[in-house]
Amino acid sequence: MKGGVLSLDSPLSRKLSVFVALSDTDLETLASLYRRRRRFRSGHEMVHEGQKNTSAFILAKGWACSYKMLPDGARQIVDFQVPGDILGLRSILFRTADHSIEAITGIEVSEVLAPDIMNAFANAPRLATAVLWAASRDEAMVVEHLVDLGRRSAEVRMAHFLLELGERLKLVGVGDAKGFNCPLTQYHLADALGLSAVHVNRVLRHLREEGLVTFRKGRVVFDDFARLTELAGFEPGYLDQDGPRLR
Amino acid sequence: MKGGVLSLDSPLSRKLSVFVALSDTDLETLASLYRRRRRFRSGHEMVHEGQKNTSAFILAKGWACSYKMLPDGARQIVDFQVPGDILGLRSILFRTADHSIEAITGIEVSEVLAPDIMNAFANAPRLATAVLWAASRDEAMVVEHLVDLGRRSAEVRMAHFLLELGERLKLVGVGDAKGFNCPLTQYHLADALGLSAVHVNRVLRHLREEGLVTFRKGRVVFDDFARLTELAGFEPGYLDQDGPRLR
DNA sequence: CGAGAATTTGACAAGCTTCAAGTGCCGTGG
């Protein structure tokens, strides 16, 4: 099968192959981006808002998050990244990074410099389309997150968020309908969902008491997946992960 | 000047040229996307969430907005589109549209079918990169909007939002530091900012009484641009509109 | 001029934040 073996090399290749059938050239070009392997420890700030000429990173292992700080010290987490996600793509297309990125756990990444990616696109045009798709998928998640913050109550927001995370992790082969391991603190959740940590705690308690989800000791357990999905009005369509579209 | 004349053909060409220097081939390929010219009247729903095989549109004239509806009838407006913006790009990359798009005013667009854009990318690879940049810029705006909803008070949120809109319109040559014409209703603002229409009205009154901005009869006037910018903590860096980056 | 839409205002209620204090857990050093 053409490219079949190579495509399983990494979470990112696997993810992109879900969208476009990549040729061997595409896959080799993509693989060349994995050269600069690096590790960061938990808490390391890999990109700082306003920084110039930053790198992008392909996340191989661990969790990270991108966020923005406000003048008053408040933080808004824009998204969490899990293996197979690209970090800081916007930062290399733009002159200056418009957000910061921090490792939540210890992580393993491949660093991608701006010229690398531009060359890769010139060398394998389909890759540009595939990355555009991946970026669009990220945007779709940000949009759904926006809806969370704008129009969903704290409880529904939390439910929706946990379900989305579960769905994303399923795609990379971590976690299932039962639940998943989750290194986030309640402060992370608060900063992502636009709530106070105190309220996050109350919401989690309520969801647990209702027998819907339990979030404890680094693990999320879906106690009643169906009822939770209904409460959240969760429609995973926007994740667009039902098999290749472009052949 | 190579491509100089063609590049002024349309708001989109102009916007993309701000990012990459496009060759004549790129510009001609881009121009070919303008073939299917269409008009829609105010209120027309051009894309409906869940719809399959939708088109994208390049907006030449007028305002549109993209939004999502919730089961309870609430609406969250994700973004407003002004001339030079691409509508529904995600919808053609994905199988099904993940959001709806509606014309706010009467509008003029060019319809772009999925194969058109894929061919254009194959034919003019730099265009793919340019569109990736445009998509990233859109995402940056959505991200900033996310911060609005998550961490800014209603008042700061409104201030920030109006300033961003003003900045975007400057780029297309409509509006300046004084203000701009704006066809939005307070309901639009409410649905965009995650507020109730009643509260939008209160916030606008307060901003007006403070001598900061006036929003009346389809026109936004920045009464005190400097003080408003400070209140909003507005940093237009994320719009990345300071001249070409890729030559 | 009339009708529907958009805006405006007031009163009250709800949801979430803030402040404050305490509990549980885990790694570190004596």
Add this chain to the structure above:
DNA sequence: CCACGGCACTTGAAGCTTGTCAAATTCTCG
């Protein structure tokens, strides 16, 4: 091995921001 310190989590009480409901006023357009 145990005490200590720090961090995450938990809970209660009070207050503020924003939503909801209801009604009046003004605008817009045919």
